[in-house]
Amino acid sequence: MEDLKRLIYVPILHAQDDSKHKASSLPKNQKMANELSAIDEMWAGIAAKIEGLNLPWKQIRIYQDGAPVCGNELTLAKRLAESGSPNFSFILDLINKGATLEGTEDMDLLIQEYDLLNKLLMKSSGTNQKAMNAEYQTKSRELLALRDQFILNRITDTLKKDEFPIVFMGVMHRLDKMLEKDFLVSYVIYRLPFRSIGTIYNA
Amino acid sequence: MHRKSSLLYANPILFSPIYLNAENISTEKLLALYRFANLFFPQMGSNLVNTLLDMEKNSERLTANSSPEERRKLIREIKGLSMKIQCSINDEEENMMDISINIIPGEVLKRVQQGRNDLIEYQKLSKDFDKLISQLITKEIMRRFTSKVTNSFKGFWKSQQVPSFITQLLDMGWIDRNGQLLQGASIDELLTGKYHKQFEQLMPEELLQEGMQIRETIKTCFEISQEDTDSLILDAKKRHALLEITIREANKP
Numbered sequence: 001m002e003d004l005k006r007l008i009y010v011p012i013l014h015a016q017d018d019s020k021h022k023a024s025s026l027p028k029n030q031k032m033a034n035e036l037s038a039i040d041e042m043w044a045g046i047a048a049k050i051e052g053l054n055l056p057w058k059q060i061r062i063y064q065d066g067a068p069v070c071g072n073e074l075t076l077a078k079r080l081a082e083s084g085s086p087n088f089s090f091i092l093d094l095i096n097k098g099a100t101l102e103g104t105e106d107m108d109l110l111i112q113e114y115d116l117l118n119k120l121l122m123k124s125s126g127t128n129q130k131a132m133n134a135e136y137q138t139k140s141r142e143l144l145a146l147r148d149q150f151i152l153n154r155i156t157d158t159l160k161k162d163e164f165p166i167v168f169m170g171v172m173h174r175l176d177k178m179l180e181k182d183f184l185v186s187y188v189i190y191r192l193p194f195r196s197i198g199t200i201y202n203a
Numbered sequence: 204m205h206r207k208s209s210l211l212y213a214n215p216i217l218f219s220p221i222y223l224n225a226e227n228i229s230t231e232k233l234l235a236l237y238r239f240a241n242l243f244f245p246q247m248g249s250n251l252v253n254t255l256l257d258m259e260k261n262s263e264r265l266t267a268n269s270s271p272e273e274r275r276k277l278i279r280e281i282k283g284l285s286m287k288i289q290c291s292i293n294d295e296e297e298n299m300m301d302i303s304i305n306i307i308p309g310e311v312l313k314r315v316q317q318g319r320n321d322l323i324e325y326q327k328l329s330k331d332f333d334k335l336i337s338q339l340i341t342k343e344i345m346r347r348f349t350s351k352v353t354n355s356f357k358g359f360w361k362s363q364q365v366p367s368f369i370t371q372l373l374d375m376g377w378i379d380r381n382g383q384l385l386q387g388a389s390i391d392e393l394l395t396g397k398y399h400k401q402f403e404q405l406m407p408e409e410l411l412q413e414g415m416q417i418r419e420t421i422k423t424c425f426e427i428s429q430e431d432t433d434s435l436i437l438d439a440k441k442r443h444a445l446l447e448i449t450i451r452e453a454n455k456p
Contacts, residue, residue, distance in 0.1 A: 066446070066449055068449065070453035072453065075452070075455075076449065076452045076453055079448065080445075080448060083448060085445075107450075110449065110450065113446060114446040114447070114450060117442060117446065121436070121443060133435055136439075137435075142387060174346070
């Protein structure tokens with residue numbers, strides 16, 4: 001029987017203002033400083049865990065939540081890292097070690113998600129908020145399933161024989177369960193500081 | 204030959220601090236366990252776990268009501284000690300859940316703040332922790348329940364006369380021709396909503412009971428609010444901001 005290939009799965013919590021917190025000026029108050037510190041701490045924890053795994057970096061292919069197949073994946077990662085995303089900063093570190101970033105998501109589906117969010121945010125002050133939220137959650141779940149299916153295909157199509165995948169995916173994705181058929185999924189989880197879970201948890 | 208440890212060769216569960224084995228979790232027993240804990244440790248259950256995990260995490264939120272001298276003395280006395288606590292819940296010897304906690308008491312004492320616990324903050328943290336755990340448990344339990352429902356649906360396709368409700372679900376796009384439950388399907392609508400009666404007629408009693416137990420467990424234990432508008436909108440704003448940059452940059456020539 002052929003052994004299943006190991007896949008490293010990192011469930012991530014999207015952080016508040018993840019894309020821009022480093023770009024902003026100094027924190028206005030202690031609360032905000034604590035939040036930023038917790039976000040950095042979470043990513044430092046994930047980085048320490050992954051770096052401690054002694055992985056063969058040149059054989060590592062990275063798949064990232066929200067990173068579309070677009071032809072300029074590396075430029076996009078740099079841009080997001082520059083704008084302050086600790087997630088993408090860490091990915092750039094891994095690329096510098098020799099890992100490869102693969103375009104992971106279907107751009108059309110990401111645009112659909114963006115449109116869905118637009119619709120929700122534009123109507124967020126309306127009276128029928130409950131129905132609006134329920135509708136958003138239903139559609140969002142449907143979209144998530146389509147995205148997971150695309151990512152699954154993407155991983156199996158692009159991963160080379162001698163490579164190992166690392167997958168960074170938001171906790172609401174069910175991709176890990178879909179991957180179990182083809183891979184032996186290993187989880188790298190960093191335990192969050194409880195003081196800040198409420199503020200940075202974005203399941 | 205000694206090989207450096209690598210995740211590529213290691214047991215996956217070693218890297219998950221909280222390990223849930225959904226296949227072995229009986230929802231009925233989980234609810235009973237929660238009620239048991241509440242009866243005997245009304246204010247302690249989740250707070251105790253919180254405190255232990257926080258100790259391990261070297262969080263600054265811990266407080267100790269002791270004088271600096273007393274603290275220094277205690278730190279000297281416990282120097283070199285370490286604690287490994289393995290919390291494991293089993294059902295008929297089948298493992299359901301593990302939490303591994305490693306604490307160095309001397310380090311914890313060095314970091315804790317002087318004074319009494321802030322109870323309001325404490326309760327808030329407890330709620331946050333419940334939310335995180337509840338989402339993990341909900342996800343796993345629902346996955347298992349969905350798989351059981353799918354198995355039942357599959358059975359109907361093998362029968363001579365497929366029940367009309369099954370063909371209705373197929374037409375609605377809730378199941379495929381293998382009986383597989385599709386993403387658009389709503390377990391809630393089947394269990395207690397619009398299609399409750401048809402679903403009840405077709406499904407085995409024990410499956411229906413399990414579904415109801417799941418709902419009750421989640422509601423009782425975790426009080427999840429699916430209509431937490433503020434956090435939903437806040438999350439939506441964060442994601443929106445990230446996608447805005449992504450789409451703009453990815454579309455640059």
